[in-house]
Amino acid sequence: MLWYHYNVADARLAQHVERGIADGLLISCVASCSNLWALIMDAGPGFTSQVYELSPFFLHKEWIMEQWEKNYYISSIAGANNGSSLVVMSKGTQYTQQSYKVSDSFPFKWINKKWREGFHVTSMATAGSCWGVVMSRNAGFSDQVVELDFLYPSEGIHRRWDSGYRITSTAATWDQAALILSVPRRKPGDETQETLRTSQFPSTHVKEKWQKNLYVACLCYGRTVS
Numbered sequence: 022m023l024w025y026h027y028n029v030a031d032a033r034l035a036q037h038v039e040r041g042i043a044d045g046l047l048i049s050c051v052a053s054c055s056n057l058w059a060l061i062m063d064a065g066p067g068f069t070s071q072v073y074e075l076s077p078f079f080l081h082k083e084w085i086m087e088q089w090e091k092n093y094y095i096s097s098i099a100g101a102n103n104g105s106s107l108v109v110m111s112k113g114t115q116y117t118q119q120s121y122k123v124s125d126s127f128p129f130k131w132i133n134k135k136w137r138e139g140f141h142v143t144s145m146a147t148a149g150s151c152w153g154v155v156m157s158r159n160a161g162f163s164d165q166v167v168e169l170d171f172l173y174p175s176e177g178i179h180r181r182w183d184s185g186y187r188i189t190s191t192a193a194t195w196d197q198a199a200l201i202l203s204v205p206r207r208k209p210g211d212e213t214q215e216t217l218r219t220s221q222f223p224s225t226h227v228k229e230k231w232q233k234n235l236y237v238a239c240l241c242y243g244r245t246v247s
Contacts, residue, residue: 023063023064024046024062024063026058027057027059027222028054028057028059028222031105034058034075041060046062046064047063048061048062049061049062050097050237050239050240052099052241053099053102053242056102065236066096068112070093070112071112073107075105076107076108077104078104079100079106080100081108085110085121093110094112094157095121096111098145100148101148103149116143116159117158117159118140118157118159119158120140120155121154122156124153125150127197128152129169131154140156140157141156141157141160141203143155145199150195151194161207162203163206164203165189166181166186166201166203167201168200168202169200170197173198174198187203187204187205187238188201189201189239191241193243198243213235214238
C-alpha cells in the first residue's frame with residue numbers, strides 16, 4: 022500500500038503523516054516546492070520506526086544528533102526556499118554511521134573525502150541556494166558518482182545507466198541540478214528505472230507506474246526550463 026500528498030502546508034503536515042502511520046505506512050520520500058511539502062508514504066521501505074522534524078532551520082543539528090543517540094538514521098530530507106527543512110529519521114536502515122554537510126556550494130571536496138572513508142551519499146536537499154548532503158556508512162553501494170549540471174544531465178544519466186548505475190539521490194537549486202548515481206552491492210532482480218520531468222506534481226503518472234511495479238525512488242523540485 023502506498024500514497025502520496027503534495028502541496029502540503031506546514032500546519033497540515035502532521036495530520037497527513039499521522040493518517041499514513043495509522044494505515045501502517047512510513048515516509049519513504051519527501052520534497053518541497055514553493056515552501057510546501059510533498060510526501061510519499063508506503064508499507065515497504067523496511068523501516069521499523071520513524072521520527073521527523075519540521076524545523077525553521079535547514080537541517081537542525083541538535084535534533085539530528087539527539088536522534089542519532091537513539092539509533093535513528095536520516096532516511097529522507099527536504100529543504101524549502103524559506104530555509105526551513107523536513108528531516109525524516111528511521112530505525113531499521115542498514116546504516117552504521119552518518120555524517121552530513123550544509124554548504125553554500127555543492128560540497129564536492131567533502132563528498133570525495135567521505136567516499137575515501139567508506140561513506141556514500143544517501144540523501145540530499147537544498148534550501149534556496151544552500152546544499153545539504155547526508156552520507157552514510159554501510160549504504161549498500163559498491164560505487165557512486167555525481168552528475169552536477171545547469172540542466173538535467175540526460176546524456177550522463179543514460180551513460181551511467183548502461184554501466185549499471187542507478188539514481189539514488191537528487192536535489193536542485195534554481196541554477197544547478199545534482200544527481201547521485203550508485204552501483205548497488207547486490208544486483209537487484211528487476212533493474213528498471215525511469216525519470217520524469219514535469220511542470221507539476223506527476224500524480225497520474227505515479228499511479229500508472231505503481232500498477233507496473235515502479236515506485237518513486239527520489240523526488241526533487243528544480244526550475245522549469247522551457
